[in-house]
Each structure stands twice: as C-alpha cells, then as structure tokens.
Amino acid sequence: MAVKKQNSAFVSEIFSSVQGEGIHIGRRQLFVRFCECHRNCLYCDTPLKRTETVAVEREPGSGVFKQVKNPVSVQRLLTVLEKMNGPNFAHDDLFITGGEPLLQAGFLETFLPQARLRLDLPVHLETSGDLPEEFRRVSEWIDHVLMDIKLPSVTGEQDAWEEHRAFLDLIEAEEIGSTIKLVVSTDTSEPDLIEAAELIHASGTQSAVVLQPMTAASKTDRVPTARQVLTWQAQMAVALGRSVRVIPQCHKMMGLL
Numbered sequence: 243m244a245v246k247k248q249n250s251a252f253v254s255e256i257f258s259s260v261q262g263e264g265i266h267i268g269r270r271q272l273f274v275r276f277c278e279c280h281r282n283c284l285y286c287d288t289p290l291k292r293t294e295t296v297a298v299e300r301e302p303g304s305g306v307f308k309q310v311k312n313p314v315s316v317q318r319l320l321t322v323l324e325k326m327n328g329p330n331f332a333h334d335d336l337f338i339t340g341g342e343p344l345l346q347a348g349f350l351e352t353f354l355p356q357a358r359l360r361l362d363l364p365v366h367l368e369t370s371g372d373l374p375e376e377f378r379r380v381s382e383w384i385d386h387v388l389m390d391i392k393l394p395s396v397t398g399e400q401d402a403w404e405e406h407r408a409f410l411d412l413i414e415a416e417e418i419g420s421t422i423k424l425v426v427s428t429d430t431s432e433p434d435l436i437e438a439a440e441l442i443h444a445s446g447t448q449s450a451v452v453l454q455p456m457t458a459a460s461k462t463d464r465v466p467t468a469r470q471v472l473t474w475q476a477q478m479a480v481a482l483g484r485s486v487r488v489i490p491q492c493h494k495m496m497g498l499l
C-alpha cells in the first residue's frame with residue numbers, strides 16, 4: 243500500500259548553530275527542529291507537543307527570532323533555509339532534529355530530496371532510533387544518523403531494544419554513517435549498559451559510540467559524576483572491544499540552542 247506523502251509539517255525552530263553532540267561536534271549546521279515526540283524521556287528538554295508557530299532565526303546565529311505560522315510547507319521551509327544558507331554563511335550540514343522528526347516521515351520524504359538539491363549540504367538526522375519503518379522511508383537521503391539507544395533506567399520508560407536492533411540493522415544494510423549516543427544519569431544501570439553493548443556488538447556496526455552525561459534539565463537533576471561516567475565508559479569499551487567516547491552537550495556550555 244502506498245504511504246501518503248505530506249506537503250507540510252509542524253516545526254518548532256529553525257536556526258543556525260554549532261553541533262554540540264556526538265562526533266560532529268563543532269560543525270556549523272542549519273537546524274530544523276520538528277515538533278512532537280512519541281517518547282517522554284525523564285531528561286527531555288524540548289517541547290513535545292505541536293506549536294502554533296515556528297521560531298525562525300532572523301539572521302543565522304543571531305538568536306533573534308520571528309514567529310511563522312505552523313504548519314510549514316515544503317516550499318516555505320526550503321525558501322527560509324536557502325535564505326539562511328546564503329553567500330555570507332557557510333554551513334557544513336543540514337541537521338534534522340526534534341522532538342522526533344521521523345514522526346513526520348511523510349513530509350521528510352518530500353522535503354529531503356529537494357533540500358539536498360537546493361541547499362547542497364549533507365543531511366544529518368538526530369533520532370530516538372526506535373522507528374525503523376519510518377526511517378526506511380527516508381534513509382536514502384540521509385548522510386549521517388545520530389541515533390539514541392535509550393536506556394530504560396535513564397529514560398524512566400519501557401525499553402526499545404527490539405526497535406533499536408531493527409534500526410541498527412537498517413543503518414548497516416544501507417551503509418549510512420552513524421553515531422550511537424547513550425545518555426547516562428545517576429540512575430544508569432549496569433544491566434542496561436551490558437544490554438546496549440550486546441545489541442551494538444551483534445549488529446556488527448563500527449559506528450562511534452558516545453556516552454553523553456545527562457545535563458540538568460527542567461524535569462530532573464540526576465547528573466552523573468565524572469567518576470561514574472569513567473566507570474561506565476570502561477565497562478562499555480571492554481564489552482564492545484573498542485573505543486567508547488564521553489562527550490557532554492557542548493552547545494549548552496556555550497549557552498547555545
């Protein structure tokens with residue numbers, strides 16, 4: 243059965259900043275943050291519902307925004323991004339984030355092929371990594387995936403091991419560059435870390451694996467100590483038999499979005 247494509251989407255923010263997570267840290271990127279998420283992680287710091295308007299940065303990096311009505315059409319979004327990626331700005335990538343952008347995969351199917359042509363930027367996707375069928379619909383236009391593996395002891399939610407397994411299999415089958423990110427808090431359990439390591443190992447992926455210490459958020463302050471994170475890094479590295487990195491959210495240290 244043909245899946246319906248969508249010509250408009252609910253977006254919460256469009257802005258220019260530096261990447262603060264994962265192995266592409268420091269790259270200048272154009273960010274499109276989509277509304278809504280199907281999860282409710284304890285440490286989440288983004289609005290999870292649809293917003294009436296999208297905040298569009300007036301000048302790239304200015305931090306000054308105007309409000310544009312939602313939903314936003316493909317053409318409107320492309321026009322905004324082309325303007326922000328004009329001759330005076332050299333962005334490295336287009337970064338698609340949320341919320342969970344794959345909830346609007348029907349829009350991404352229409353938007354991403356045109357965005358690649360008109361912006362001429364690699365497309366990076368940040369995702370919770372548990373919607374493999376939605377990812378399959380857009381994967382051909384994605385250059386890099388920043389994929390979460392959600393540890394139930396940290397999110398306070400049900401595990402998604404099977405969904406993560408299917409997602410990793412797709413990344414491997416389609417040879418898409420990826421980073422696997424695990425947020426850790428004081429609640430991180432060793433069995434969860436071992437389960438995640440086994441999942442990554444079994445998939446055969448050589449993706450970079452990053453432990454991201456939780457940043458204090460509005461809903462929780464269970465920030466792990468540096469010593470705890472070093473212990474978990476060693477456990478994961480031994481279980482995987484390769485390097486595991488520790489990278490905090492650097493954009494927040496700079497006071498950026």
Ligand code: SF4
Pocket residue numbers: 279280281282283285286287288290340341342370
């Ligand atoms: S998956 Fe991401 S956006 Fe969704 S609730 Fe968790 S942290 Fe928030």
